[in-house]
Amino acid sequence: MLSVNERRLWDAHVAMGAIGALPNGGCCRLALSPEDKSGRDLFVGWCREAGCTILIDDAGNIFARRPGFDNDLPAVATGSHLDTQPHAGLFDGIYGVLAGLEVFRALNDAGITTRAPLETVVWTNEECVRFSPPTGGSMVFAGLLPVDEFHAERTIDDTSVREDLESLGFLGPPLGHERHPFDSFFEAHIEQGPILEGERMTIGAVTGIQGARMFEVEVTGQDNHAGTTPMAMRRDALNGAARMALKLNELANAQDSAIRLTIGRFDVSPNAASTVPGSVTFQIDLRHPDDAVLDRVEATLRRLLDETARDQGLELGVRDICAIPPVHFDRTLVDLVEDKARALGLPTMRMLSGAGHDSANLAAIVPTAMIFVPCAEGISHNEAESATASDLAAGATVLLHVMIERAGIV
Amino acid sequence: MLSVNERRLWDAHVAMGAIGALPNGGCCRLALSPEDKSGRDLFVGWCREAGCTILIDDAGNIFARRPGFDNDLPAVATGSHLDTQPHAGLFDGIYGVLAGLEVFRALNDAGITTRAPLETVVWTNEECVRFSPPTGGSMVFAGLLPVDEFHAERTIDDTSVREDLESLGFLGPPLGHERHPFDSFFEAHIEQGPILEGERMTIGAVTGIQGARMFEVEVTGQDNHAGTTPMAMRRDALNGAARMALKLNELANAQDSAIRLTIGRFDVSPNAASTVPGSVTFQIDLRHPDDAVLDRVEATLRRLLDETARDQGLELGVRDICAIPPVHFDRTLVDLVEDKARALGLPTMRMLSGAGHDSANLAAIVPTAMIFVPCAEGISHNEAESATASDLAAGATVLLHVMIERAGIV
Numbered sequence: 001m002l003s004v005n006e007r008r009l010w011d012a013h014v015a016m017g018a019i020g021a022l023p024n025g026g027c028c029r030l031a032l033s034p035e036d037k038s039g040r041d042l043f044v045g046w047c048r049e050a051g052c053t054i055l056i057d058d059a060g061n062i063f064a065r066r067p068g069f070d071n072d073l074p075a076v077a078t079g080s081h082l083d084t085q086p087h088a089g090l091f092d093g094i095y096g097v098l099a100g101l102e103v104f105r106a107l108n109d110a111g112i113t114t115r116a117p118l119e120t121v122v123w124t125n126e127e128c129v130r131f132s133p134p135t136g137g138s139m140v141f142a143g144l145l146p147v148d149e150f151h152a153e154r155t156i157d158d159t160s161v162r163e164d165l166e167s168l169g170f171l172g173p174p175l176g177h178e179r180h181p182f183d184s185f186f187e188a189h190i191e192q193g194p195i196l197e198g199e200r201m202t203i204g205a206v207t208g209i210q211g212a213r214m215f216e217v218e219v220t221g222q223d224n225h226a227g228t229t230p231m232a233m234r235r236d237a238l239n240g241a242a243r244m245a246l247k248l249n250e251l252a253n254a255q256d257s258a259i260r261l262t263i264g265r266f267d268v269s270p271n272a273a274s275t276v277p278g279s280v281t282f283q284i285d286l287r288h289p290d291d292a293v294l295d296r297v298e299a300t301l302r303r304l305l306d307e308t309a310r311d312q313g314l315e316l317g318v319r320d321i322c323a324i325p326p327v328h329f330d331r332t333l334v335d336l337v338e339d340k341a342r343a344l345g346l347p348t349m350r351m352l353s354g355a356g357h358d359s360a361n362l363a364a365i366v367p368t369a370m371i372f373v374p375c376a377e378g379i380s381h382n383e384a385e386s387a388t389a390s391d392l393a394a395g396a397t398v399l400l401h402v403m404i405e406r407a408g409i410v
Numbered sequence: 411m412l413s414v415n416e417r418r419l420w421d422a423h424v425a426m427g428a429i430g431a432l433p434n435g436g437c438c439r440l441a442l443s444p445e446d447k448s449g450r451d452l453f454v455g456w457c458r459e460a461g462c463t464i465l466i467d468d469a470g471n472i473f474a475r476r477p478g479f480d481n482d483l484p485a486v487a488t489g490s491h492l493d494t495q496p497h498a499g500l501f502d503g504i505y506g507v508l509a510g511l512e513v514f515r516a517l518n519d520a521g522i523t524t525r526a527p528l529e530t531v532v533w534t535n536e537e538c539v540r541f542s543p544p545t546g547g548s549m550v551f552a553g554l555l556p557v558d559e560f561h562a563e564r565t566i567d568d569t570s571v572r573e574d575l576e577s578l579g580f581l582g583p584p585l586g587h588e589r590h591p592f593d594s595f596f597e598a599h600i601e602q603g604p605i606l607e608g609e610r611m612t613i614g615a616v617t618g619i620q621g622a623r624m625f626e627v628e629v630t631g632q633d634n635h636a637g638t639t640p641m642a643m644r645r646d647a648l649n650g651a652a653r654m655a656l657k658l659n660e661l662a663n664a665q666d667s668a669i670r671l672t673i674g675r676f677d678v679s680p681n682a683a684s685t686v687p688g689s690v691t692f693q694i695d696l697r698h699p700d701d702a703v704l705d706r707v708e709a710t711l712r713r714l715l716d717e718t719a720r721d722q723g724l725e726l727g728v729r730d731i732c733a734i735p736p737v738h739f740d741r742t743l744v745d746l747v748e749d750k751a752r753a754l755g756l757p758t759m760r761m762l763s764g765a766g767h768d769s770a771n772l773a774a775i776v777p778t779a780m781i782f783v784p785c786a787e788g789i790s791h792n793e794a795e796s797a798t799a800s801d802l803a804a805g806a807t808v809l810l811h812v813m814i815e816r817a818g819i820v
Contacts, residue, residue, distance in 0.1 A: 086680040087633055087688070129682050193638035212637065214683060226672035226695045227622065228603025228764030228788060231662050238673055239659050242652035249649055252641050262636035263648055265683045268676040273624065273693045273731075275674045283683040285636045321683075354638035356684075378643070381685040382633040 001344060002110055004400055006393035009102045013392070016042060016082070016098065017090035026383025027090060031083035031125035032060065032155070032164040039082045040170065043097060043122060050104045052120075055180075056172030058147050059140035060165045062122040063180070066104045068114045069410050074183040076114070076407040077366075078103070078399060079121030080358060081137075086129060089385020091190045091375065091392075097122055099188040099396040106400055114407035116183055123358040124170075131155040133322050134214075138358035141176055142365045177365045184333060184406050185362040188371045188395045190387050193354050194378030202394050203348040204372030205338040208328040209360050210258070210289040210352060213298060214321035216281065217244070217305060221314050223270060223278035234276050238268055240312040241280035247304045248284065255297060260287040260354065289326050289352055327360040333369035333402070340401040341371075346394050355380075371395050371402075411754060412520055414810055416803035419512045423802070426452060426492070426508065427500035436793025437500060441493035441535035442470065442565070442574040449492045450580065453507065453532060460514045462530075465590075466582030468557050469550035470575045472532040473590070476514045478524045479820050484593040486524070486817040488513070488809060489531030490768060491547075496539060499795025501600045501785065501802075507532055509598040509806035516810055524817035526593055533768045534580075541565040548768035551586060552775045587775045594743060594816050595772040598781045598805045600797050602765050604788030612804050613758040614782030615748040619770050620668065620699040620762050621736035623708060626691065627715060628727040629654070633680060633688035644686050648678055650722040651690035657714045658694065665707060668762060670697040699736045699762050737770045740777035743812070747779050750811040756804050765790075781805050781812075 019042065020027040020035035029035040040062060044054055047064035055063040065075065080096025100120030107114070124137030131153045139145035151162035165171035191197075196204050221235030245263050252261035265283040284301070288294050302318065309316035334350070341348040353370060362368045373395040376386035429452065430437040430445035439445040450472060454464055457474035465473040475485065490506025510530030517524070534547030541563045549555035561572035575581035601607075606614050631645030655673050662671035675693040694711070698704050712728060719726035744760070751758040763780060772778045783805035786796035 085682050085685055087685075127682075128684065134684065191638070192635045194640075194643070210637070224604075224788065225602055225764060225790060226674055227620065227670060227697050227766075228601065228605075229670070230605070230667060231659075231669065231671070232667070233604055233608070236659075236672075238655065238676055242655040245648065245652040246656065249641075249646075257640060257642070259641065260637055260639070261641070262646075262684065262686055264636055264678075264685045264687060265681050266648055266676075266678045266687070267681070268674075271675050271677070273675045274672070274695050276672055277674060277676070285684050287637050355635055356637060378635075378638060379632075380635040380638065381680075381682070382688070 002106065002400060004102045004106045004393050004396040006389050008105065009098060009393055009396055010389040012098045012101065013090045013094060016094055022087065022383055024383040026088055026385065027084060028086050028088060029082065029084045030086065030130045031127060032130060032161065032168060036083050037168045040122065043082060046101055050101065050108060052104065055175065056170055057141065057175035058172055059137045059150055060124040060170040061137045061141055064120045066118040068117040068407060070115055071117050073116035074181040075117045075119040076184055076403050077119040077121055077182040078186045078403060079123065080187050080189060081123045081126035083125055083127050085127055085381045087383050088381060089383060091385055091387050092192060092380050093126055095190055095392060096188045099399050102396050103400045103403055112409060114404060115410050116407040118403055118407060126358055130157065131161055134356060135358050135361055138361040142361040143176060144361055144364060147174065182366045185359065185366050185368045186371065186399055186402055187357055187359040188399050189357060190375040190380065191372040192375060192378065192380035195351055196372060196374035197376065197378065199349060200347065201349045202346045202373065202391055203341040203398055204351040205334050205341065205348060206329060206353050206370035206372055207334055207350050208326060208352055209356060210287050210354055211291050211294050211326040212285065212287045212324045212356050213294055215284045216319045216321055217284065218317040219280045219309065219314050221278050224276040226274040226276055229276055235313050236276050237280045237314060238277040240308060240314040241282060243312065244305055244308050247308060248301060251297065251300055251304060258288055259297065283321065287354065291325055324356060324360060327363050329363055329369045330367035333367050336402050336405060337369050337371055337398060340405065341398045344397060371398050412516065412810060414512045414516045414803050414806040416799050418515065419508060419803055419806055420799040422508045422511065423500045423504060426504055432497065432793055434793040436498050436795065437494060438496050438498060439492065439494045440540045441537060442540060442571065442578060446493050447578045450532065453492060456511055460511065460518060462514065465585065466580055467551065467585035468582055469547045469560055470534040470580040471547045471551055474530045476528040478527040478817060480525055481527050483526035484591040485527045485529040486594055486813050487529040487531055487592040488596045488598065488813060489533065490597050490599060491533045491536035493535055493537050495537050495791045497793050498791065499793060501795055501797050502602065502790050503536055505600055505802060506598045509809050512806050513810045513813055522819060524814060525820050526817040528813055528817055536768055540567065541571055544766065545768050545771055548771040552771040553586060554771055554774065557584065592776045595769065595776050595778045596781065596809055596812055597767060597769045598809050599767060600785040600790065601782040602785060602788065602790035605761060606782060606784035607786065607788065609759060610757060611759045612756045612783065612801055613751040613808055614761040615744050615751065615758060616739060616763050616780035616782055617744050617760050618699055618739050618762055619737040619766060620697045620764060621701055621704050622695065622697045622734045623704055624731035625694045626729045626731055627694065629690045629719065630725040631688055634686040636684040636686055639686055645723050646686050647690045647724060648687040650718060650724040651692060653722065654715055654718050657718060658711060661707065661710055661714060665703065668699055669707065670764065693731065697764065701736055737773050739773055739779045743777050743779035746812050746815060747781055747808060750815065751808045754807060781808050
């Protein structure tokens with residue numbers, strides 16, 4: 001059966017990983033940073049060489065289009081993101097983009113033109129490090145986020161997203177799914193969890209994504225001199241925030257094993273060695289496949305934050321950042337992924353995604369499914385993130401076959 | 411009883427505060443800046459008008475001397491500093507200098523000459539903003555810092571301290587305590603803490619300066635994806651550091667009320683909302699007047715950090731930043747301050763200084779004590795720093811009486 005070029009796919013990951021390379025083999029390409037621009041430029045160059053046309057939309061999403069015989073048909077699309085976490089590996093997101101490119105290259109090698117056009121999309125800011133929200137680019141495309149709000153978001157470098165898009169040369173015209181419809185959307189991705197590896201499976205046919213809610217908590221006490229202020233007279237925001245962190249951790253440990261509760265971002269002010277901290281701002285990332293569980297845990301979480309702030313004499317502000325309901329992928333497409341993987345002789349299982357993905361937004365507007373491949377020890381968002389060339393190629397070959405099936409061959 | 415002129419003392423603060431004035435009522439006169447020169451010149455002019463002779467030493471310290479009947483006797487000295495933090499109020503340091511000047515003016519008004527001469531000293535660079543070290547001028551005078559090292563220090567304006575002293579006209583000959591002995595040294599200062607205000611006291615008879623130790627703690631776990639990593643498989647450095655912070659807070663609360671334990675600096679890495687934090691670095695500022703208590707608390711603190719790291723499967727690094735021993739002021743002088751304050755009918759308590767002062771260096775060579783007056787809400791190193799004219803006058807009147815008592819009246 002037709003398959004992708006394992007070595008070429010691997011080498012593309014290595015070349016992309018050289019942009020924003022970190023000392024321990026990982027890389028850092030924060031969304032709309034200079035490194036992200038270099039990564040985008042590299043991808044666009046590769047796609048042009050592979051015969052694609054390039055479209056950029058108003059959210060900076062890149063659509064690399066491989067023409068079909070009937071270009072009035074909606075495209076069969078794939079893709080993911082090239083932006084990374086600060087200490088990332090070479091695969092999270094990048095794999096889904098490079099697998100799409102490798103599908104094009106493999107079709108070129110085989111001299112195949114599909115009936116419908118194909119597209120590989122790079123979505124802007126899946127990771128939400130330099131600015132909010134996560135998966136903002138695909139939200140704009142899917143009509144889930146007004147582009148003006150996206151443009152107005154402030155980055156950690158005190159620019160607006162619109163300013164960054166303009167200065168990097170990635171601000172295009174409005175596109176959106178109504179002007180630019182897809183037949184279907186597939187996203188290949190490393191699992192970022194330990195299940196496939198543990199079950200000795202190569203392909204995960206992903207049935208959906210757990211729900212996620214994010215909150216920003218601001219705890220306010222009073223700055224004071226560390227040498228002169230008695231312990232009993234302090235209103236120490238760090239002490240209060242640490243209590244909150246531990247209560248939330250206890251709350252999570254009291255739920256079923258599908259719960260995920262993380263405080264990943266935590267900023268202390270004024271953050272000076274000899275000043276009692278007057279304020280702490282932190283973010284809570286809460287996930288579970290069942291919205292009813294999320295409702296219940298969120299209510300308890302809010303009560304625990306309130307009680308702790310009151311006990312400690314601190315002021316509390318809680319702001320909702322996002323609430324992403326659990327997502328269910330298209331049954332026909334999930335079946336298609338599973339069938340093609342089995343036909344290729346690959347050990348395959350159905351599974352849920354623990355992480356959020358751009359596909360969650362696409363699923364709101366078009367039949368969507370995801371293809372997972374294993375990563376070592378489930379480690380991700382870490383320079384130690386690792387996947388094998390053969391697993392990556394297996395997933396890309398499944399992608400190749402599901403895209404051909406949807407697009408048709410004349 | 412003899413007292414100082416409250417209005418004149420207040421007006422001197424206002425006039426001095428006009429040099430380097432800031433928009434919100436504070437001022438900025440960094441050591442050996444043009445503003446500091448203007449402040450020094452204003453002070454020297456006032457002292458000459460009040461009948462003083464002026465000596466400058468090799469560290470730029472200014473000694474304004476009011477002759478006594480027997481000028482072979484060692485001087486009874488007072489003073490503090492005129493240099494400020496970048497966003498300072500009108501009182502930190504300045505008060506101790508202007509209170510000394512006001513003692514001279516009040517003695518002039520009353521036509522009193524003391525047996526021993528009196529001096530008011532301006533020490534160079536208490537604040538350590540343009541260059542290091544803090545309290546460098548009094549360190550040189552006390553023989554705790556070789557003058558060559560002090561002269562060689564580089565400023566933030568890329569000059570040397572010696573160049574600055576020369577260009578401002580404040581480089582004098584070597585003096586030091588052996589050539590220029592004091593009978594005693596008193597320093598009036600705002601408390602920079604909330605205790606006097608909270609206890610409704612006017613005068614603090616300061617018994618010493620607490621010892622301080624600083625440590626940097628690095629907690630290392632593993633970065634991981636917030637959505638996919640089961641709670642039981644995490645090595646969350648923030649969770650571990652929060653446990654440590656609370657254990658150290660409990661440890662501090664189990665000590666006597668003189669303990670101060672602060673985590674002011676706390677940095678999370680990679681500090682991304684959807685990544686389980688792989689590392690946290692924080693600093694501990696530990697203070698107590700008794701070195702034996704500091705030894706005991708430090709030992710427990712190290713054990714608690716170790717235990718918590720081990721329980722949580724985290725790696726731990728602890729680095730010493732500094733260890734400054736406690737200072738004990740002269741018992742006779744502390745009694746004298748307390749007695750004179752009580753005799754003046756002023757609400758008075760014994761207390762420790764939480765902050766460091768030039769008096770810590772003087773205490774190494776001569777009987778020394780400090781007189782504290784309240785400041786609003788304990789706020790200092792801030793334009794909002796505030797003290798009342800009547801409290802400032804009360805402290806200066808206590809200073810007047812202790813200096814007369816030590817110097818004698820013929």
